[in-house]
Amino acid sequence: MTVPENYRIIETFVEPGSNVLDLGCGNGDLLAYLVDRRKIKPTGIEISMAGVLSCVSKGLMVYQGDIDEGLKDYSDNYFDFVCLNSTLEYVHNASLVLKEMVRVGRKAIISITNYSSLSGRLRFLFRGKLFGNQLLNGNSGDSPIFSIISFEDFKEFCNLNGYKIEGEIHTKSLPGFLLTLYPTLLSEQAIFLFSKESS
Amino acid sequence: MKSNSVGIVKTELLHVPGPFMFDNGETISELDIAYEKYGRLSPERDNVILIAHALSGDAHVAGFHSSIEKKPGWWDNMIGPGKSFDTNRYFVICANVLGGCRGSTGPASINPLTGMPYALDFPLVTIKDMVNAQKILLDHLRVNKLLSVVGGSMGGMQVLQWAISYPEMVSSIIPIASALRHSAQQIAFNEVGRRAIMADPNWKGGHYYTDNPPNDGLAVARMIGHITYLSEDLMQIKFGRQDRGNREKLFKPSFEVEHYLDYQGESFVQRFDANSYLYITNALDDFNLNVELARTPRLELFNKIRCLVISFTSDWLYPSAQSKEIVRQLRGKGFEVTYCEVDSNHGHDAFLTDIETQTALITNFLAQCRQ
Numbered sequence: 373m374t375v376p377e378n379y380r381i382i383e384t385f386v387e388p389g390s391n392v393l394d395l396g397c398g399n400g401d402l403l404a405y406l407v408d409r410r411k412i413k414p415t416g417i418e419i420s421m422a423g424v425l426s427c428v429s430k431g432l433m434v435y436q437g438d439i440d441e442g443l444k445d446y447s448d449n450y451f452d453f454v455c456l457n458s459t460l461e462y463v464h465n466a467s468l469v470l471k472e473m474v475r476v477g478r479k480a481i482i483s484i485t486n487y488s489s490l491s492g493r494l495r496f497l498f499r500g501k502l503f504g505n506q507l508l509n510g511n512s513g514d515s516p517i518f519s520i521i522s523f524e525d526f527k528e529f530c531n532l533n534g535y536k537i538e539g540e541i542h543t544k545s546l547p548g549f550l551l552t553l554y555p556t557l558l559s560e561q562a563i564f565l566f567s568k569e570s571s
Numbered sequence: 572m573k574s575n576s577v578g579i580v581k582t583e584l585l586h587v588p589g590p591f592m593f594d595n596g597e598t599i600s601e602l603d604i605a606y607e608k609y610g611r612l613s614p615e616r617d618n619v620i621l622i623a624h625a626l627s628g629d630a631h632v633a634g635f636h637s638s639i640e641k642k643p644g645w646w647d648n649m650i651g652p653g654k655s656f657d658t659n660r661y662f663v664i665c666a667n668v669l670g671g672c673r674g675s676t677g678p679a680s681i682n683p684l685t686g687m688p689y690a691l692d693f694p695l696v697t698i699k700d701m702v703n704a705q706k707i708l709l710d711h712l713r714v715n716k717l718l719s720v721v722g723g724s725m726g727g728m729q730v731l732q733w734a735i736s737y738p739e740m741v742s743s744i745i746p747i748a749s750a751l752r753h754s755a756q757q758i759a760f761n762e763v764g765r766r767a768i769m770a771d772p773n774w775k776g777g778h779y780y781t782d783n784p785p786n787d788g789l790a791v792a793r794m795i796g797h798i799t800y801l802s803e804d805l806m807q808i809k810f811g812r813q814d815r816g817n818r819e820k821l822f823k824p825s826f827e828v829e830h831y832l833d834y835q836g837e838s839f840v841q842r843f844d845a846n847s848y849l850y851i852t853n854a855l856d857d858f859n860l861n862v863e864l865a866r867t868p869r870l871e872l873f874n875k876i877r878c879l880v881i882s883f884t885s886d887w888l889y890p891s892a893q894s895k896e897i898v899r900q901l902r903g904k905g906f907e908v909t910y911c912e913v914d915s916n917h918g919h920d921a922f923l924t925d926i927e928t929q930t931a932l933i934t935n936f937l938a939q940c941r942q
Contacts, residue, residue: 421928424911428879429935431942435898435910445899 377543378457378483379405381563385481385539386410390452393417393477395439395469396459399426407432415451417442439469446476455481466519467529474535479567488522490557523556530566539565575651576643577609577658580634582667582674585711591669591676591704597694600683604708605630605674606666609650610658612714618941619714620656621705622646622665623722623729626796626851627843629673632665633658648926655926655933661718668729669704670696670851672844679780679844691777696850698725698858702732709740716740718940721933723747723922724889725851728858731897734906735863738872743940745933747881748922750893751900752859757888760799761852764792768845777846789845790836797835802885802918864900873905879936880910881929883921909936 379402386392388410394403397416400423406412416434418424427434435442439459454477456469463469473480486492495501502520530537542559555562587602607630612619622632624645633650635643649655656663667675670693678693685692709715717740720733727749734744750757771788773779801809810828818825824833878901882894891912898910913928915921922929 421911421914424909425928425931425935428909428911428932428939431939433907433909435908436912437895437910445895445902 378563381541382481383409385565386453392453393451394455398423400430400432402457403432404430440465443472443476448475449478451477453477453479453481457483460484461517461519464518474568479565481565483561483563484526485561486559487520488556523562534569535566536569537564537566575653577634577651580607582607582630585708587707593694594697594699595695603676604666604704606708607631608664609633610662612662617716618661619717620661620663621717621720623726625724625726630665630667655930666705666708668701672847678846678850688780690846696854698728698732698854702729702736719743719745721745724749725855731860734876735867741876743877745879746897748883748886748889748919750889751861751897753856758856760795761856764795765849765852767791785845786840789840789848792848793839794832794836797832799888800919802916804916805918869905876906877940878906878908882912883915884912885916886919888919
């Protein structure tokens with residue numbers, strides 16, 4: 373299996389042997405990868421039975437339920453790391469979930485798809501099309517998208533809540549130097565490591 | 572008989588001649604435990620699965636007692652070669668609970684001190700007492716490690732009690748459609764059942780063993796139970812307003828649902844003792860693991876116990892919220908907990924009927940536990 377680039381980036385953020393929660397862990401591939409590479413203690417929250425079954429077959433601890441509901445049971449700093457990977461779009465109340473991630477985790481890791489990339493901006497400018505059409509969701513069989521959040525939106529949110537962004541790595545589809553110059557325009561996805569300022 | 576059946580089995584009896592002490596300090600002078608076992612105990616003795624049965628269950632959990640028996644054991648669809656509890660790999664044990672009436676000592680048993688049935692002189696049974704009786708059976712079978720303890724409903728309560736009482740023996744637990752303690756609604760339904768039995772003139776303060784038993788009262792208790800085991804949705808689908816068309820006969824059963832409940836009541840009294848029903852429902856209502864958990868420290872032992880907690884979406888008798896509370900409490904003690912809410916419209920009975928998802932979950936879970 374080829375390892376997705378975001379898995380490798382998340383791996384660099386996660387300390388060996390740590391207690392990791394993955395929100396919307398799907399079939400458990402990321403957690404299993406981190407168990408293999410970082411010997412983490414894995415926990416997942418997943419809504420689909422197919423995902424839960426896959427996690428159980430990998431020996432991962434998983435809680436079937438909504439992300440919003442699943443987090444309230446954990447005490448502050450219960451986990452070393454809380455991941456939200458390729459899931460932010462599907463969260464109903466993104467602000468609440470981000471705040472809960474920072475509360476129950478010493479550190480939080482989020483991957484954000486870049487909806488404000490150059491191509492996205494051009495599509496909106498010339499064709500007037502947003503990313504995905506909310507009215508067509510449900511016909512396609514995809515999960516409906518609730519939260520479209522740009523890198524700048526996320527940074528503003530962290531700033532206002534006093535969260536510290538400790539790491540920011542972009543997945544590379546272009547030569548590195550271009551990406552470094554214009555990350556918000558050119559990257560496909562960024563992974564952020566953030567936490568409560570005090571920690 | 573299908574190739575995935577455990578085949579012809581028999582209920583065995585362990586007679587313990589010494590006294591058995593209940594949690595409340597009372598004793599009985601001897602104890603019988605009826606049990607069945609399937610599969611082979613591995614040389615390392617590390618493949619044992621203990622099944623705990625629900626209110627009306629018994630030790631006959633799989634297979635047939637004879638070649639003419641039509642109905643197999645109560646969880647036959649889960650136990651056998653290639654099934655959830657694969658008897659090619661695991662050694663499966665199930666015992667009738669203490670206080671029951673299907674071979675293990677209970678209120679209908681003869682008190683050796685008087686030569687008469689115990690009736691209400693039988694000590695009050697708790698879930699913990701049931702577990703302690705099972706422990707005696709396992710000691711007798713020289714089993715000191717359980718790969719898993721599994722059960723639905725009241726079986727799930729025993730499962731949870733096992734993990735707290737004997738954590739050093741337990742590698743994993745699977746409590747299904749269960750609770751840490753009964754809610755007011757659950758107690759209320761049981762109380763109506765008990766009152767139905769005690770209001771039957773044949774009950775006679777529990778001393779009916781030489782005469783006609785309180786079958787009407789017990790049947791009503793069972794009918795109430797069956798209402799709570801089904802979802803509203805399934806009941807409507809199954810029976811709706813189907814009518815056998817004899818409504819002109821005053822208050823005789825005519826609706827299909829009436830006949831269904833009547834049948835359930837009638838067949839139950841053939842195999843169940845009314846006093847046992849009182850004792851066991853009392854044990855269910857009395858169970859409160861929260862109290863014990865509150866005084867149980869977070870043990871290192873718990874870190875190694877894997878839990879698979881399962882609930883069903885349409886189960887309103889043991890709703891998912893109660894299973895989520897199990898998850899919260901166990902996690903708080905350091906257990907490794909996985910929780911699944913299986914989509915089903917079968918109500919509480921889903922743990923007996925909705926086999927497909929449970930099989931996928933449990934097969935994978937047990938495979939991981941044994942590694």
